[in-house]
Amino acid sequence: MIPLLEAKGAALAGRLAPTDLAVGRPELVCLVGPNGSGKTSLLHALARIGQASGMVRIGGRRPEDLAPAARRSLLSYLPASRDVAWPLSARDLVRLGASEAEADEAMAALDLLPWADRRIDRLSTGERSRVLIARALAPKPLLLLLDEPVANLDPLWQLRLMAILRLAVAGGQGAVVAMHDLDLAARFADRLVLMAAGAIVGDGEPLAMLDSARLGEVFGIKRAGGAWMPRD
């Protein structure tokens, strides 16, 4: 069987050491790590953004071999920035990488249809985040690469988004998602990948990863009384 994602020596000069990452079957992989640990860089290297080196195959195909029209069924990338250069309507923005039907479906899933015709600069930051997430989900690519999708979302929408991602995985898509909320990641992910200083330093089953000494060391935190505390 062709693995969903196969990355060998994927690297970005000065930001990400040559990194291997494999996702064999549809699963939700959460990337965790302190600020500047290389989560965004790894997502860039996988999405072939910037001067990314190494080899990346998604569903057996190299993204750089595909024209834009074909690439959108392979991967989509959500940046951490919620900036939009031009004040398009929410629907037009989602339509930038998807058909009308796909856009409507994604907007319905994120409960955005009431705002579909509103200009993006007239929405709150959380609503704008949801529009941009809908944009990334709409084409239903084989692999979702999402950079901090839950940032700016309220607690209910954080849970709903994670449930939507689980649904996508159940439907055969893979997802590599960078996030900072360790408990949320552990609750919904199939795998937790821990990053530090531009390299992967841990990879495993979420609850085991959460309890590992490695994670506490990397973040400089420890669990005490059910909450995360600074180690010293």
Next chain:
Amino acid sequence: MKTLPFLLLGVALLAAFAASLAVPWPPIAALLGEDRPLALALLWELRLPRALLALAYGAMLGASGAAIQGLFANPLASPDLTGTTSGAALGAVVTAYLLGFSAPLALASGAVGGALGALLLLLALAGPRAETATLLLAGLAISALAGALTTLALALAPSPFAFYDAYEWLMGSLVDRSLEQAAFAAAPALVAILLLLRLGRPLDSLTLGEEVAQSFGHDVRRLRIEIVCLTAFGVGACVAICGAIGFVGLVAPIFARRLTGGHPGRAIAPAALIGGLLLLAADLVVRSAPLGRTLPIGVVTALLGAPFFLWLVAHMRWRLAR
């Protein structure tokens, strides 16, 4: 995009083009009765080149303005505010001193070179996705430098005639250009516009940021180089024939995006139509002004465009303050 506004724009453009040939009509009508070949020659050799130049130059400014604004993700970017037209003017004046104003190919090459230099300098100074303030300051610096060098070139004019020729040409004029000269501007402009139209989709995807555009599979570096070269090529050729004409490249894309729901790339085609329409209209104003002598069209577009620019700056203060 809806088709109706597009259709209306097309009709308005045709009407303006026809008016540009026909206005003022009475002398032509009188001549048609008396000396038909002379009347036709007048239409063919005087009015047609002028209308053609207004259309081509305006369309070129509109299309390149839309592309540059999309590229810099900034509604205040345009060929004139980024120093492209002043760079082209400098290139043309220097070439003209060396080879005279009667060598259109050399003049056009000089102008294209100047425009290219100005745009590359802007990219180097301001960076690809510059803040509005950085972009305007860099554009201002380049315009000021090119303007000063052009003035220096004028001061060092080899003869009073050369000075006068250059000065008149600098003010921007569509008058007394031959059909060949018009073709020298219109053909490169047409090619550049057609090639710019291909870039609409990648430009639209830049709305989501450079990284997302790259994840779509668009080569943003190549896009940047293509837009810079096409703009320099088309605008440079027009500046070589007609001198520098400002503000059309700023205003046309802003109206065009109202027709495309804000999409920057899709706005290239309507911006070209609106640009052509604006310059044809400005030329009609020049012709109908009861002053007894011809105003340079660059002065008219500046007089109409500057207040619009001021309004835009006031309107965008929130964005400038960012």
